[in-house]
Amino acid sequence: MHLHINLSQKAVLILLAFMASSFCSCNSGSGQNAAATSADTQAVAKTTAYDVQLVKGKIADSIACRDNSQNYALYLPANYDPAKPWPCVFFFDAHARGAMPVSMYKKTAERYGFVLIGSNASKNGIAWPVTETGVKALMQDVQSRINIDPKRIYTSGFSGGSRVASSVAIFDGGIAGVIGCAAGFPQAQQGIQNKFDYVGLAGAYDFNLSEMEQLDETLEHNGFHHQLLTAAAIHSWASAADFETGVLWLQINAMKEHLQPKNDTLVNALKKDLATRITTAKATGDWISAYRLSAGIAKALEGLTDITAYKKQAEEISASTAYKSAITVQAQLQTEEIDGQQELQKEFAQHDEQWWTGKIAGLNKNSKDVKQLQRSQMNRRLLSYLGFICYMYSDHALKSGDLANADGYIRIFKLADPKNPDCSYLRAIYWTEKGDNSHALSSLQEAIQAGYSDITQLLTDPAFSSLHNDAGFKEIAGRVRRNMLVD
Numbered sequence: 001m002h003l004h005i006n007l008s009q010k011a012v013l014i015l016l017a018f019m020a021s022s023f024c025s026c027n028s029g030s031g032q033n034a035a036a037t038s039a040d041t042q043a044v045a046k047t048t049a050y051d052v053q054l055v056k057g058k059i060a061d062s063i064a065c066r067d068n069s070q071n072y073a074l075y076l077p078a079n080y081d082p083a084k085p086w087p088c089v090f091f092f093d094a095h096a097r098g099a100m101p102v103s104m105y106k107k108t109a110e111r112y113g114f115v116l117i118g119s120n121a122s123k124n125g126i127a128w129p130v131t132e133t134g135v136k137a138l139m140q141d142v143q144s145r146i147n148i149d150p151k152r153i154y155t156s157g158f159s160g161g162s163r164v165a166s167s168v169a170i171f172d173g174g175i176a177g178v179i180g181c182a183a184g185f186p187q188a189q190q191g192i193q194n195k196f197d198y199v200g201l202a203g204a205y206d207f208n209l210s211e212m213e214q215l216d217e218t219l220e221h222n223g224f225h226h227q228l229l230t231a232a233a234i235h236s237w238a239s240a241a242d243f244e245t246g247v248l249w250l251q252i253n254a255m256k257e258h259l260q261p262k263n264d265t266l267v268n269a270l271k272k273d274l275a276t277r278i279t280t281a282k283a284t285g286d287w288i289s290a291y292r293l294s295a296g297i298a299k300a301l302e303g304l305t306d307i308t309a310y311k312k313q314a315e316e317i318s319a320s321t322a323y324k325s326a327i328t329v330q331a332q333l334q335t336e337e338i339d340g341q342q343e344l345q346k347e348f349a350q351h352d353e354q355w356w357t358g359k360i361a362g363l364n365k366n367s368k369d370v371k372q373l374q375r376s377q378m379n380r381r382l383l384s385y386l387g388f389i390c391y392m393y394s395d396h397a398l399k400s401g402d403l404a405n406a407d408g409y410i411r412i413f414k415l416a417d418p419k420n421p422d423c424s425y426l427r428a429i430y431w432t433e434k435g436d437n438s439h440a441l442s443s444l445q446e447a448i449q450a451g452y453s454d455i456t457q458l459l460t461d462p463a464f465s466s467l468h469n470d471a472g473f474k475e476i477a478g479r480v481r482r483n484m485l486v487d
Helices: 009-016 036-047 099-104 106-112 128-145 160-172 209-221 240-256 264-283 287-301 308-319 321-350 353-366 373-399 403-416 421-433 437-449 455-460 462-467 471-484
Strands: 059-064 071-075 086-092 115-119 148-158 177-181 197-203 226-231
Touching (some): 106 240, 148 160, 148 240, 177 240, 197 209, 226 240, 240 264, 240 287, 264 287, 287 308, 353 373, 353 403, 373 403, 421 437
Parallel strands (some): 197 226
Antiparallel strands (some): 059 071, 071 115
16 A cells, blocks of 8 residues: 545646646757767767666666666566667556566567666655655666767656656656556646646546646646546556556657658557447447547547547536536535545554445445446445555555554454455465464465565564565565566
8 A cells, every 4th residue: 555645626726726837848868969970979978878788678676876876677678679779668566666666568669679777766655855865876787888869768667656657747847757556646736847648547547636626627727738648446556457447648749749650550549448348338338438549549639640539428428417527426425535546544443343344345345336336336446445544544554563453443444455465465474473484474465465576675674574485485475476477
């Protein structure tokens, strides 16, 4: 479970207030104004300085910066050649798990020729000035060792890491586009100084979805190239398929911005991808997504192909009674959801497990109302948010040595979010604190079965230090690694 900051529409508007008059190009790489012959000479000379020892076609999960300030995960496409510049995505995870997104998205990188970098230093709880210094050092190290196209540098992140990815683009510049997963922009009082393309990826059951929807509207009003994609998912990194759609979308925009040549194969791939998503949205009655995708594809493909049919489709959806009704319900539910989150947070420590059993049963019942899709999704988001609260309370109680309350909080967590691997992981810590290593290992096995894949957390958590030489623990560590590397 990951720390998040709710972003109000007002905060977003404050953040974007001065953007119309303060945009600077994010595509101005060093040496861009030099004569062509001089640039070619410099490129040849610099190629010899790139690190030719880096492995291609395989993930390196810990490349140390030359100044030893940090390390990062790396994926170079199998055909990487330092003689030419390559587009690159820098990833920022909420828990500094750089190898996780690199592993999840390496096939996309291989397919489209992207270098992937995953920070093993950036994580929740670190002040922005410290994070910013680390990110600059990371990017400098990467660009000194790998031939990165300065006009096609992208950032991506999950949860708090998504805010880091956006912050780099907002405050430092030099970023062509951002793929933000499960969270939007940071709260700030200063205007944006740099323009960039933005893809938001969020789950329909993610408690940050409303924030992402509000951000998408704000970006529209302020002239950004943007697209929000939603899926039947919770608060997590996006699926490989959704991330690939985001990369396709960024490449289409790069063509329009003359950062890469027009490629009809990619244009047709995005057409097919979004057409499938629109068909699915219509079939499930998700008219807001259907309109968002129809309008989005028309804007994305404008100037590259005939968009008449897409514009007509968007106009028809927006004029429909079903869409207008969905928009009205969405506005009502956004307010209701905020109130619901505040109520859950206020009441959590005031009631026992029996009371929460009834409360969770009610949320579960309402989340299965197939006749009211938007309301059922909202109730699933409230359950997800309750799981987040449970995690925070459980984690704090364990760290405070309050095992009695930790036990109760974890039980409620299990009721609210039974498939969350963090629940079993916290239970494993509880058992080690009780001196019961056998049950601790069993709980870790349950976490693995639920998809737990944070090998760095497992191996560095002091709760399990006494188990490192245990054969069962070593077997568990191996399975966690395999979970992390699943394609």
